[in-house]
Amino acid sequence: MTEIESRRGTGTEGESERERVDLRSDTVTAPSDEMREAAAGAPVGDDVYGEDPSVNDLEATATDVLGTEAALYLPSGTMANQTAARVHTERGQEAIVEAESHVVRYENAGFAQHSGLQLRPIDAGEKGVPSAAAVAAAYVADDLHRPGTGLLCLENTHNAKGGLVATPGEIAAAAEAAHERGVPVHLDGARLANAAVAADEPLAAFAEPVDSVSLCLSKGLGAPVGTVLAGSEAFVERARGVRKLLGGGLRQAGLIAAPARLALTENVERLADDHANAERLAAGLDALDGLRAPTPETNIVLVDVADAAFDAETFVERCADVGVLAGAMDAETVRFCTHLDVDRAGVETARSRVADVV
Numbered sequence: 001m002t003e004i005e006s007r008r009g010t011g012t013e014g015e016s017e018r019e020r021v022d023l024r025s026d027t028v029t030a031p032s033d034e035m036r037e038a039a040a041g042a043p044v045g046d047d048v049y050g051e052d053p054s055v056n057d058l059e060a061t062a063t064d065v066l067g068t069e070a071a072l073y074l075p076s077g078t079m080a081n082q083t084a085a086r087v088h089t090e091r092g093q094e095a096i097v098e099a100e101s102h103v104v105r106y107e108n109a110g111f112a113q114h115s116g117l118q119l120r121p122i123d124a125g126e127k128g129v130p131s132a133a134a135v136a137a138a139y140v141a142d143d144l145h146r147p148g149t150g151l152l153c154l155e156n157t158h159n160a161k162g163g164l165v166a167t168p169g170e171i172a173a174a175a176e177a178a179h180e181r182g183v184p185v186h187l188d189g190a191r192l193a194n195a196a197v198a199a200d201e202p203l204a205a206f207a208e209p210v211d212s213v214s215l216c217l218s219k220g221l222g223a224p225v226g227t228v229l230a231g232s233e234a235f236v237e238r239a240r241g242v243r244k245l246l247g248g249g250l251r252q253a254g255l256i257a258a259p260a261r262l263a264l265t266e267n268v269e270r271l272a273d274d275h276a277n278a279e280r281l282a283a284g285l286d287a288l289d290g291l292r293a294p295t296p297e298t299n300i301v302l303v304d305v306a307d308a309a310f311d312a313e314t315f316v317e318r319c320a321d322v323g324v325l326a327g328a329m330d331a332e333t334v335r336f337c338t339h340l341d342v343d344r345a346g347v348e349t350a351r352s353r354v355a356d357v358v
């Protein structure tokens with residue numbers, strides 16, 4: 001075992017712990033040895049002065065891959081979404097958001113807290129991306145009584161809908177409806193790389209119709225830390241200021257940007273393996289009594305436990321007892337998320353242990 005390997009560990013101690021199959025999220029992925037080596041050897045500087053070569057390198061790579069004018073490295077996807085909203089809007093405006101999107105469910109009402117926005121949540125139906133007509137219907141023009149729409153926020157893949165993919169055409173249709181009304185569009189692309197691989201389209205095709213796009217490097221792509229936020233030069237310049245305001249101005253961030261760059265250059269295509277594993281897992285779970293698991297489009301398996309003997313929380317506890325970690329989305333839905341640290345055999349282990357629980 002090299003010194004790096006011995007330090008890497010699994011994040012857990014003890015024999016039985018090590019055998020856990022952790023499918024709670026693709027954020028649990030540990031950095032590879034190559035990433036650790038990249039971190040150790042990264043040239044660094046003070047990124048608040050724009051002088052960290054490894055951060056600059058990552059931002060240039062992200063700009064290339066997403067086909068935008070510029071990109072910015074941030075500590076998290078949440079900060080990227082919050083930064084984008086703050087740049088695009090004025091206080092007191094409305095943001096059109098999908099009712100079950102991440103910015104609504106999991107960001108502590110950040111649009112309200114950081115940007116003074118009122119949300120206009122719309123149900124975008126099965127797909128999770130609103131049609132042009134849905135955007136038009138949700139749009140509000142400002143007048144004496146009404147705040148006016150300041151932002152359309154899209155999400156791809158859609159987490160709560162089970163990692164569903166919106167095509168570049170669907171993104172473009174929604175974005176065009178917003179643009180026609182003078183409304184800027186942010187795409188929360190935390191798992192956009194999964195969408196790109198599933199749709200067999202370049203990442204840039206999804207970024208092209210929108211004004212800003214975020215992409216998490218620390219989920220399925222396996223980086224230890226960080227998200228990139230991309231858009232025009234003018235957008236990114238303002239986003240840099242908001243990032244500083246939110247406390248996200250980092251100094252020798254090259255230590256995390258260097259491995260994050262590897263996530264972007266090395267780990268996109270392999271997401272297809274995670275998607276295949278998710279499909280196998282869903283098929284295996286769907287075959288069990290009381291469980292329903294539709295075929296996933298990407299790496300998120302949603303299991304409906306409404307007809308099982310227990311509710312989602314209890315199901316998750318029983319799974320944990322046999323060393324399979326998942327998460328409850330709501331009272332009747334459990335989420336299993338495949339990723340690069342669980343291979344085909346791991347997924348099969350998970351399936352057979354869950355079968356014992358059921």
Ligand SMILES: *Cc1c(COP(=O)(O)O)cnc(C)c1O
Pocket residue numbers: 075076077078079081102103155157159188190191216218227
């Ligand atoms: C994970 C996620 C985020 C936020 O990322 P963090 O890095 O955890 O803050 C934003 N949007 C979606 C859709 C996500 O899945």
